Amino acid sequence: MQWKVMTFNLRTNVPSDGDNAWPMRPASVAQAILRHDADIVCVQEALxxxxxxxxxxxxxxAWVGEGRRGGQDDEFCAIWYKRSKASVEAYGSFGLSETPERLGVLGWxxxxxxxxxxxxxxxxAPVGGNDGVLTVFNTHLDHVSEPAQVNGMRLVTDRIEDKRAQSGASVVLTGDFNVGPAHAVVRGLEQAGYVNGYSALPGGAGAVGATFHDFRGGESGAPIDYIFVTPDVAVERIEVDRGRYEGRYPSDHYPVCAVLSAN
Known part of the structure; x- marks a missing residue:
């Protein structure tokens, strides 16, 4: 079963961004998503x-999700999905803190x-013997605290393993991790058996270049936006889209899109 999955930090609405502020960018964001014909689009920083x-x-x-302070409050890690491709059987959110059932809590x-x-x-329309079920986890790790990054991802993977123990479903994990490929968060995922989508590229994650560019463009630097999958999912290809749409960069992060094949 093939899925096209995108992770895309949209850059929240900050008026001081001027010509790059959100009111100028919805059309370019939509064009980037439509260009890739993504089945699933995991966004971060979306109000x-x-x-x-x-x-x-x-x-x-359509999309599912809630704000990080609950309800419609603050940024979402929303999951968009193509209605002609799939339907949602269940969804939810949890906080990355010592009290995960309470959103809005600062953790670690x-x-x-x-x-x-x-x-x-x-x-x-599942293909062949595949049941066509994919569980998607979308997150945005803290940009300051390493304990929050490490413990937050440990909480995410614990929840993933719980879901897999219940159903055995294939899983894709996306997000802005705010760390480079050598960080303990990324290394820990790889050591735990999760497949880094960038491994499908010649040279692996070390050859990716930057995924955050602050509306300046270019590729100098390291990625901080990732698509990981469980071992029963193959990454056929992955692309960091550094193009302009509607004459502008759609965000201060590049969208990352992967073609996945679930066994």
Whole structure:
């Protein structure tokens, strides 16, 4: 069963961004998503109003999620999915803190509340013997506290393993991890058997270049945006899209899109 999965930090609505502020960018964000014909789009830093701005531009998509302080409050790690491709069987969110059932809590010295949203998707037309189920976890780790990064990801993987123990479902983990390929968060995932999507590239993650560019473009640096999968999912290809849409960069992060094949 093939899935096209994108992770995309949208850059939240900050008026001081001027010509790059959110009101100037919805069309370019939508064009990037449509260009890749993504089945699943995992976004970070999206405010509720930003998601509403995208809805009429992404007519074949729906989304699930909530704000990191609960309800519609603050940034979402929303999961968009193509309605012609799949339906949502279940979804939820949890905080990245010592009290994960309470959103909005600062965990392990984090600068902001952090969270993870997950969704279990079932394909409309499974192929062959595959049941067409894929569970998606989408997160945004803290940018300051290493304990928050490490413990937050440990909490995410614990939840992933719980889901896999219950159903055995294939899993994709996406997000802005705010760390480079040599960091303990990334190394820990790889050592635990998760497959780094960048391993599908010649040279692996070390050859990717930057995924955050601050609206300046270029590729000098290391990636901080990732797509990981469980071992029963193959990464056929992956691309960091450094293109412009509607004459501009759609965000201060490049979208990353992978083609996955679930066994």
């Amino acid at each position: 509720h109003a930003m998601l509403l701005d995208l809805e009429p531009l992404l007519a074949d998509y 010295g984090a600068d902001y509340p952090r969270m993870c949203t997950w969704a279990r998707l079932r394909a409309s």
